[in-house]
Amino acid sequence: MITLSHYLILSAILFCIGLVGIYRRKNLLMLLFSTEILLNATNVGFAAISKFYGDLTGQMFAFFIVAVAASEVAVGLGLMIVWYKRRGTLDIDSMQSMHG
Amino acid sequence: MFEAIAFYLFSAVTISMFIITVMSKNALYSMSALAAGMIMISGFFFLLDADFLGVVQIIVYTGAVMALYAFGMMFFDATRDVKENIRAPKLVFLLSGMTALLLVLAFVAPIVSDHIQALYPVVDGVENPQAVGIVLFTKYLVPFEVAAVMLLVAMIAGIILAGKKMDESLTLKIDGDEEFQNKGSK
Numbered sequence: 001m002i003t004l005s006h007y008l009i010l011s012a013i014l015f016c017i018g019l020v021g022i023y024r025r026k027n028l029l030m031l032l033f034s035t036e037i038l039l040n041a042t043n044v045g046f047a048a049i050s051k052f053y054g055d056l057t058g059q060m061f062a063f064f065i066v067a068v069a070a071s072e073v074a075v076g077l078g079l080m081i082v083w084y085k086r087r088g089t090l091d092i093d094s095m096q097s098m099h100g
Numbered sequence: 101m102f103e104a105i106a107f108y109l110f111s112a113v114t115i116s117m118f119i120i121t122v123m124s125k126n127a128l129y130s131m132s133a134l135a136a137g138m139i140m141i142s143g144f145f146f147l148l149d150a151d152f153l154g155v156v157q158i159i160v161y162t163g164a165v166m167a168l169y170a171f172g173m174m175f176f177d178a179t180r181d182v183k184e185n186i187r188a189p190k191l192v193f194l195l196s197g198m199t200a201l202l203l204v205l206a207f208v209a210p211i212v213s214d215h216i217q218a219l220y221p222v223v224d225g226v227e228n229p230q231a232v233g234i235v236l237f238t239k240y241l242v243p244f245e246v247a248a249v250m251l252l253v254a255m256i257a258g259i260i261l262a263g264k265k266m267d268e269s270l271t272l273k274i275d276g277d278e279e280f281q282n283k284g285s286k
Contacts, residue, residue: 002107007144010111012204014118019196021122024189029127029169029176033134036165037118040141043157045207051148056235059150063236066160067247071254073165077172078261084175 007048014041028083028090032076039069106147114140127173135166152229 018041021034043062050058080090087094117137124130138161145154226234236244 002103006107007148008204008208010114010144012200013111013115015203016196016200017115017118017122019200020193023192023196024122027127029172030122030130032169033121033130036134036161037121037137040138040161043153044141044144047145047148047150047153050150056231059153059232060235060240062150062153063156063232064243064247066156067251070160070164071251073168074254074258075261077168078258081172081175081262082264090176 004048004052007052008045011041011045011048014044017041026092028080028092031092032073032080035072036069039065103147106143110140110143110147113137114144127176131166131169131173134169135162138162138166149228151227152232 018034018037046058046062117133120133142154142157
């Protein structure tokens with residue numbers, strides 16, 4: 001029998017994978033992919049809680065997260081294209097114009 | 101029984117796909133694996149009786165978001181391997197594991213205490229899309245409209261950011277490009 005804990009553990013594992021991606025990758029495109037993974041992991045958690053507590057609020061939150069993810073991708077890709085046109089690379093290490 | 105089989109199958113495929121996404125050196129493989137993972141995630145939503153959310157997941161993520169990424173890939177050199185210098189890989193795994201554990205503890209703590217009550221209980225005899233519509237257009241009407249405005253703003257921003265100088269080639273060196281790089285290095 002699959003319980004709420006199963007889904008929450010799965011959600012945590014997926015979130016962990018996304019976090020590894022965020023910490024590990026140095027490419028902007030990969031960072032955007034990792035954020036997608038993070039958002040999806042939370043969506044699974046929300047849907048699971050919504051099912052097991054018989055409440056629709058979790059699904060509503062998941063919908064709004066999907067909307068936020070869609071707009072994030074649109075703006076993020078636009079910014080990335082501008083950056084690539086100017087610098088010719090997507091490496092985060094190249095964003096050191098302040099030399100901090 | 102079937103639920104358990106489906107759950108374990110979907111979770112195994114999703115986890116492996118997302119690991120490929122995070123670890124792959126090639127951006128194109130990474131994107132394809134991400135799309136496959138998104139489809140598998142929608143399987144969880146169908147398992148959880150959230151039919152509408154599953155359909156939205158397929159349409160928005162694998163339809164719109166992945167198409168956007170594929171479109172963005174045309175600007176970047178997708179066949180070339182992504183070059184990165186990664187420092188201290190073990191520390192990264194440790195840090196992300198600890199952070200995820202902390203986050204899970206922080207979010208699960210109120211749930212464990214059993215003080216959650218269903219504010220919008222699922223009505224019997226109503227299919228999931230109908231129930232979602234009822235809640236979305238009564239209680240969550242204002243956030244819904246705000247989300248619509250946000251999507252419009254994002255669309256305009258995307259068009260303006262990506263659409264400028266669309267006619268110029270990226271692969272051929274532009275004169276202004278080097279000028280900017282010199283300015284940046286000073």
